[in-house]
Amino acid sequence: MNTQKPVDAKVRISKDGPYLVSGELPLRKEIIGTNDAEESIKWQPGQEYPAKAQYALCRCGHSATKPFCDGSHAKVGFDGTETASRKPYIEQAEVIRGPTMSLTDVESLCAFARFCDPHGQVWNLVNETDEPTATKQFVSQTCACPSGRLVAWDNATGKPIEPAFAPSIGLIEDPAQRCSGPIWLRGGVQVIGADGFEYEIRNRVTLCRCGASKNKPFCDGAHASIGFSDSQ
Ligand code: FES
Numbered sequence: 376m377n378t379q380k381p382v383d384a385k386v387r388i389s390k391d392g393p394y395l396v397s398g399e400l401p402l403r404k405e406i407i408g409t410n411d412a413e414e415s416i417k418w419q420p421g422q423e424y425p426a427k428a429q430y431a432l433c434r435c436g437h438s439a440t441k442p443f444c445d446g447s448h449a450k451v452g453f454d455g456t457e458t459a460s461r462k463p464y465i466e467q468a469e470v471i472r473g474p475t476m477s478l479t480d481v482e483s484l485c486a487f488a489r490f491c492d493p494h495g496q497v498w499n500l501v502n503e504t505d506e507p508t509a510t511k512q513f514v515s516q517t518c519a520c521p522s523g524r525l526v527a528w529d530n531a532t533g534k535p536i537e538p539a540f541a542p543s544i545g546l547i548e549d550p551a552q553r554c555s556g557p558i559w560l561r562g563g564v565q566v567i568g569a570d571g572f573e574y575e576i577r578n579r580v581t582l583c584r585c586g587a588s589k590n591k592p593f594c595d596g597a598h599a600s601i602g603f604s605d606s607q
Contacts, residue, residue: 405545436586487596557594
């Protein structure tokens with residue numbers, strides 16, 4: 376995968392149409408790897424797509440050439456109205472303070488990847504962060520959350536703990552749920568709304584590509600309930 380920072384990488388949302396990606400953002404599938412208990416435990420890299428300077432990613436869920444747009448949004452009358460809060464993440468977040476670390480949580484951003492669940496769930500692990508094993512699990516599970524719903528903070532420094540990502544796009548696959556998931560935008564790529572609004576730049580964001588989210592442009596986990604598949 377290209378690890379050089381692309382120049383001026385952006386995702387522009389077109390009105391009732393696709394995501395217009397520019398800045399040579401690398402694109403590949405990212406698969407949710409599970410253990411025998413079907414708990415999400417690791418990200419596995421999948422198919423890579425040839426590098427392109429610009430491309431249009433399907434947002435309505437109906438393209439026959441997914442992940443790319445084929446114009447189907449116009450035929451199906453896709454309503455891509457952006458309804459998500461535009462407040463900065465931290466203003467929306469619930470804070471849970473533990474002994475050495477804290478957790479911030481914006482539930483509306485949940486993309487249902489379920490890395491939060493193992494080892495008794497991150498909402499409990501944060502209260503055990505005076506213990507090294509629990510702290511390690513808390514940090515790795517929180518950092519694996521693709522949407523950035525969950526963020527770990529170091530109480531001593533007051534700083535968030537974020538995974539290092541080069542600017543790139545992942546297309547999430549969820550074999551345990553037998554569905555495809557959202558677009559995983561990583562490394563601080565600017566998202567621009569159909570009205571020109573510049574969303575807060577974050578290290579991790581998941582954008583809906585099944586068309587069914589009630590929190591557009593972000594994924595709200597609806598892809599699992601509709602059984603979205605990007606191979607159809
Ligand atoms: S891709 Fe998750 S709700 Fe659409």
